[in-house]
Amino acid sequence: MKLKIKAGQNSAVLTADPAWKVRDLSSHLSGTLLDGQSITAYRYGFPSKSVAATSDISLQDAGIKANEQLVAETSSSGQSLADSTALNVANSITSSLSKSRGPTSEDKITTANDKIANVYIENVGEYLILRNVPDDNSCLFNAILYALTGSFKWPELNLRHIVAETIQGNPATYDEVVLGRPIDKYCEWIEKSESWGGAIELGILSDFLGVRINCFDVELGSMMVFQNEKDVPAKFIVLVYSGIHYDCFVTNSQLTETKTNDKGNWTTHELEILGSCDELVSLLQKRNYTTNTTTFRVRCLQCYEVLIGEMGASKHAESTGHYRFGEVN
Template sequence: MRLRLKSKSGTKTITPYPAAPFLVLLSQIAEIEELNPSGSGLVAIKHGFPPKPIDLKDEKTSTIAAKGIKDGDQLILEFGEGGGSQSVSSATTKPKSSQQSQPENNGVAMQYLSPDSNLFLRNIPDDNSCLFNAIVHAAMVDAHPLELRSVVANHIRGHPETYTEVILGQEPGKYCDWIIKKDSWGGAIELEILAEWFNIRIECLDIELCQFILFGKDQSSAPSYIVLIYSGIHYDYVAENAGGKDITSWPVESTTVLAASKKLGKKLQSQDYATNTTTFRVRCLVCYEVLVGEMGASKHAEKTGHYSFGEVK
């Protein structure tokens, strides 16, 4: 059996015996210092697509194979305080609490909500994964954008009757190969799939029109929604800051934040936050060719395999 171990600090390939006790694998992991330079405890092991945690119980009696680990698998290792816990819930399937610390007000715009709170625009870096990063922050999930890309690709493969070539604009297999690349831009298809995956509603405010587009409207069981801000080429998210804590999701029956988000959108319009995707110019950051509009960028990417773009101001 050949396994690839991956942590934030590095990767390592090992060849354990499938019938060996799971405890043997844990011991091997503990001995590889390059994967855990800080010496923290092992918090979780994830595998599969999307990555899901392996139950760390019964490590003395269960075998490696009995844990569902197969030859060629990649195991994602997470280390940190509290290592050694018996089980870990899947961070890519359920959102965390709707509050997190926000030490800096990095929003470029603010809207009054109440005497105790304001609504802020929270900026996401321009790294071609802004949609996925915005969802990670707003839904407060412990996941990497590449994991969300894998969720999308697997969902498309599992629903060929829905995601046809007509819907995707290209053959589904090619689309899946494209969307898992870190430089590929996500859009409406990805928002709808991830709204279903996380069982949330995503209210996406298009700044050019200053109108909401709702994703996950069929999620009748969804308890909450998040708000993304779309400029035409970039996604950010909004957060309600109260007492130094960010709140990034709200009950579906609450409309106060939606109304405040629209007012925030009007402010952003006046600051030229929106970009017209038909006429805007972008520069390929690989070959430096200047392209016009989303269509021009898409055709260039398909022709050259270049997916990294920056807006020409």
């Protein structure tokens, strides 16, 4: 099977055997791709999963499929990747501030006071804007709500309960293998306010709400589409995933932090809007919008213990029942 591996600015296509161990991948990558760096982990899938580069698990057992794109997390033998990223971010900010705030044909990506990530969509005559969703463990659900209703809270539309009811009503589709746990346990879990949603929830809600959900993974630079393939919806929304958090894209005729007149769902101009989303995702990549879920540090907001990575947070939650986390800067 063919795999695409990205390491920093470099990429390579590799023909791999599903029986290979994950640790075999690095030995088959060229020195040009690694560029003096050693691989510590691979990220893949959506939502992103991570596996250590030294793991003895097979590619097949890790869930790595043909034509998968993997992002190699690396450590440098020279200048640190953090320093390099910081330099790129600083250059990007300096460049944007030195240019006119109005859209030009040379540089459509702009910022207002360096706070509002946006792209001007010329054919639509509006700005595409990244709207931040509250970081309260319900960001996926709130991003969908805001895109559809313009509000982060809509009591009449309990999305968690909709997911649970759909799963309970379709046990053949959403069985224990798909859910990763017994159906009743999963439904009990997803209705808790501290539980994070993912691809299962996006698929269910897209079908229930009759809307196409286009979701960009910033680190992978790819887009996943969730929709009813038998009854393709006319309406669409666009979410953006950072590694641990979901935000949404909106359009507005005014470039402002005030959310008045935001529009987060559309039935026309999909190609133009998605093209501008792709441009804005590229900007977010340069600004280090993503979170490395293997090495980022989080603090438990219930006992204040500092934990390393998604795995550390998951183990802590399982052992203590604590589910409220905040990222440590």
